[in-house]
Amino acid sequence: MPLDPSRLPDAYRQMHIIRKFEEAIRDLYMQGKIRGSFHPSVGQESTAVGGCWPLRREDSMSCTYRGHGHALAKGLSPRLAMAEMLGRATGCCKGKGGSMHFADPENGVLVGNAIVAAGIPHAAGAALAAKQQKNDKVALAFFGDGAVNQGVFHEIMNMATVWKLPLILVCENNLYSEMTPYKETTSVLDLSQRAASYGMHAVRVDGNDVELMYATVEEAAQRARQGGGPTFIEAMTYRLWGHMMGDPEVYRTKEEVAQARKDEPIQRLGQRLKDLGYSDADLARLEADAAEVIADALQFAESSPLPRPEEALTDVFI
Amino acid sequence: MPLLTYAQALNEALREEMQTDPRVFVMGEDIGLHGGIFRVTQGLLDEFGAERVIETPISEAGFVGMGVGAAMSGMRAVVELLFVDFALVAADQIINQAAKLRYMSGGQVSVPIVVRTQQGGGRGNGAQHSQSFESWFAQIPGLKVVAPATPYDAKGLLKSAIRDGNPVVFLEHKLLYNTKGEVPQGEYMVPIGKAEVKRDGRDITIVAYSRSLLFALEAAETLSQSGIEAEVIDLRTIEPLDMETVLNSVRGTARLLVVHEAHNNCSMGAEIITRVYEQEPHVLVTPARRLGGKHVPIPVAEALENAVLPQPADIVAAVEEML
Numbered sequence A: 001m002p003l004d005p006s007r008l009p010d011a012y013r014q015m016h017i018i019r020k021f022e023e024a025i026r027d028l029y030m031q032g033k034i035r036g037s038f039h040p041s042v043g044q045e046s047t048a049v050g051g052c053w054p055l056r057r058e059d060s061m062s063c064t065y066r067g068h069g070h071a072l073a074k075g076l077s078p079r080l081a082m083a084e085m086l087g088r089a090t091g092c093c094k095g096k097g098g099s100m101h102f103a104d105p106e107n108g109v110l111v112g113n114a115i116v117a118a119g120i121p122h123a124a125g126a127a128l129a130a131k132q133q134k135n136d137k138v139a140l141a142f143f144g145d146g147a148v149n150q151g152v153f154h155e156i157m158n159m160a161t162v163w164k165l166p167l168i169l170v171c172e173n174n175l176y177s178e179m180t181p182y183k184e185t186t187s188v189l190d191l192s193q194r195a196a197s198y199g200m201h202a203v204r205v206d207g208n209d210v211e212l213m214y215a216t217v218e219e220a221a222q223r224a225r226q227g228g229g230p231t232f233i234e235a236m237t238y239r240l241w242g243h244m245m246g247d248p249e250v251y252r253t254k255e256e257v258a259q260a261r262k263d264e265p266i267q268r269l270g271q272r273l274k275d276l277g278y279s280d281a282d283l284a285r286l287e288a289d290a291a292e293v294i295a296d297a298l299q300f301a302e303s304s305p306l307p308r309p310e311e312a313l314t315d316v317f318i
Numbered sequence B: 001m002p003l004l005t006y007a008q009a010l011n012e013a014l015r016e017e018m019q020t021d022p023r024v025f026v027m028g029e030d031i032g033l034h035g036g037i038f039r040v041t042q043g044l045l046d047e048f049g050a051e052r053v054i055e056t057p058i059s060e061a062g063f064v065g066m067g068v069g070a071a072m073s074g075m076r077a078v079v080e081l082l083f084v085d086f087a088l089v090a091a092d093q094i095i096n097q098a099a100k101l102r103y104m105s106g107g108q109v110s111v112p113i114v115v116r117t118q119q120g121g122g123r124g125n126g127a128q129h130s131q132s133f134e135s136w137f138a139q140i141p142g143l144k145v146v147a148p149a150t151p152y153d154a155k156g157l158l159k160s161a162i163r164d165g166n167p168v169v170f171l172e173h174k175l176l177y178n179t180k181g182e183v184p185q186g187e188y189m190v191p192i193g194k195a196e197v198k199r200d201g202r203d204i205t206i207v208a209y210s211r212s213l214l215f216a217l218e219a220a221e222t223l224s225q226s227g228i229e230a231e232v233i234d235l236r237t238i239e240p241l242d243m244e245t246v247l248n249s250v251r252g253t254a255r256l257l258v259v260h261e262a263h264n265n266c267s268m269g270a271e272i273i274t275r276v277y278e279q280e281p282h283v284l285v286t287p288a289r290r291l292g293g294k295h296v297p298i299p300v301a302e303a304l305e306n307a308v309l310p311q312p313a314d315i316v317a318a319v320e321e322m323l
Helices: A005-030 A045-052 A068-074 A078-085 A120-133 A151-162 A191-197 A210-225 A254-261 A265-275 A280-302 A309-313 B006-020 B044-048 B060-071 B084-088 B091-098 B134-138 B151-164 B211-225 B243-253 B268-279 B302-308 B312-322
Strands: A060-062 A139-144 A167-173 A201-206 A231-236 B003-005 B024-028 B053-055 B076-081 B113-119 B144-146 B168-173 B180-182 B196-199 B204-208 B230-234 B237-239 B256-263 B289-293
Touching: A005 A045, A005 A068, A005 A078, A005 A210, A005 A265, A005 A280, A045 A068, A045 A139, A045 A167, A045 A210, A045 A231, A045 A265, A060 A120, A068 A078, A078 A280, A120 A139, A120 A151, A120 A167, A120 B060, A151 A167, A151 B060, A167 A191, A167 A210, A191 A201, A191 A231, A201 A210, A210 A231, A210 A265, A265 A280, B003 B006, B003 B151, B006 B024, B006 B044, B006 B076, B006 B151, B006 B180, B024 B060, B044 B053, B060 B076, B060 B091, B060 B113, B076 B084, B084 B091, B084 B113, B091 B113, B113 B151, B134 B144, B134 B168, B134 B237, B134 B256, B134 B268, B144 B151, B151 B168, B151 B180, B196 B211, B196 B243, B204 B211, B204 B243, B204 B312, B211 B230, B211 B256, B211 B312, B230 B243, B243 B256, B243 B268, B256 B268, B256 B312, B268 B289, B289 B312
Parallel strands: A060 A139, A139 A167, A167 A231, A201 A231, B024 B053, B024 B076, B076 B113, B113 B168, B144 B168, B204 B230, B204 B256, B256 B289
Antiparallel strands: B003 B180, B144 B237, B196 B230
16 A cells, blocks of 8 residues: 555655754764764665555564664654764663664664674564564564675575565665675675565565655565565665765765765655645745754753763663 | 483473473474484474474574574574584674674663574584584673583573573583483473582582583592592583682682683683682682693594593593692
């Protein structure tokens, strides 16, 4: 079932929340207020929203170190996410996880992963548990085009198909595995063909089209809930910023990025809304709403206490 | 009391836990129809069905990772690796994932997974099927590490590991599966984190675990014939380490020898001896020693393997040198 057009303004707002969250992180990073790495997903907000919105709150989702958007789209509070970025006691992981390990089990966000492809088996395990528990939950794993060359990806493709797991594998193909063009390191460039070779239902879609993303994942989720097994979705997209802060981006030209910017998902959805009759003022108001959410999150985070040092020794075991 | 083999005791533990807790499931290679190469899962497929006794392809990283994901999703996963050596194929999922997910999430998730496997030499299985990795695992915060030596402890500790709620690496030994011991009928547990004095003695403390415990007890009997009384401690749990039992013993004997198959470098021997010197700097009258595997890969030929791994006679000789 496609995304109801009445929800498109909300999707536009949600994509702006993700974009503005990462813009705020960039600014904080430049001010030296963020520790460690920051891997932006700017330009890929449609795969996060279109991928997470067809899921139910209790469905599990695993994501990668480029996972801010996924977690926010699945329901993580921007306040708790921002506090985590700033290392505050109120952060979603109490300051122990940081940018790459957002977690929110109440909203089905499994712990984000800093090892490429390592979250894929976690989603598969959640799908296995759903099957064993005989509920109709599904699980979704987000990963990038770099992950398809990891062994564990292939192991899960095989097992998920053999066991007909209620699993949705969303490969966000942004053309670059970290700082290397994927076409230089990958044997079959249509990644959905790889999935098909495992006997898995597989499609390649335009990931920058949030409505298409939603419809594709929704169909996969239905198939999974009905016992039809896993689906692989190759979502073609583009990362407009570098792999991480400080990436000199020697692997692509400014012209290529400028060209890709014309196809970026937020503008595309804006155009679609205008075609549906929304005004520029309507869009500006939705964007301002998103800015308000991020300003509030930032205010919450900056006024939150730092964790006590002794807290470092807790949460190892139950 | 009934006599059971170590393998039968483990099988009872799995069966009882699967009967009482529908969240418990087992997963691994050849564990279903075949019943496991050491027969530990025999009969479980018939009793519990294929959804709870899951036969996997040879994809250790993938299925350990699925065990982690299922454990985070309300199940209790008992994942079997045929040989501990294969844990290296799944090392990311054990060390980067299972051990850290709870901490990284700020305590929001728990990962109740038991990684069952067997290790050790003495069977001519060669360098990639005979290693002992307990000190590697013990080095990682977030993992508990257990290595039972007797059928009684194997059953009681496996039940505790399954109920623990945290990731537990459960290290069996390939040459213990057919050893027999008394295992009471009905339910009992052996707590994780408690060592046990297996033999009293006044002259020296020998700390051992897994199959090395049997060698230490054998050596102690030999030494007894020449009037030397060794106190033998079975560590049972590698992490968390029960130093209290070790310290209590060395306060009485003033001598300490640690025996294990793992290579000496950065071993549990090194760890235990360091902790004794840190916590009781003056208790020992003679320098402590460790007797571990020599620093070479483990060879196949019996004459070579026995030269690499500590034998009962090596323990006797080491004790005689220390007195």
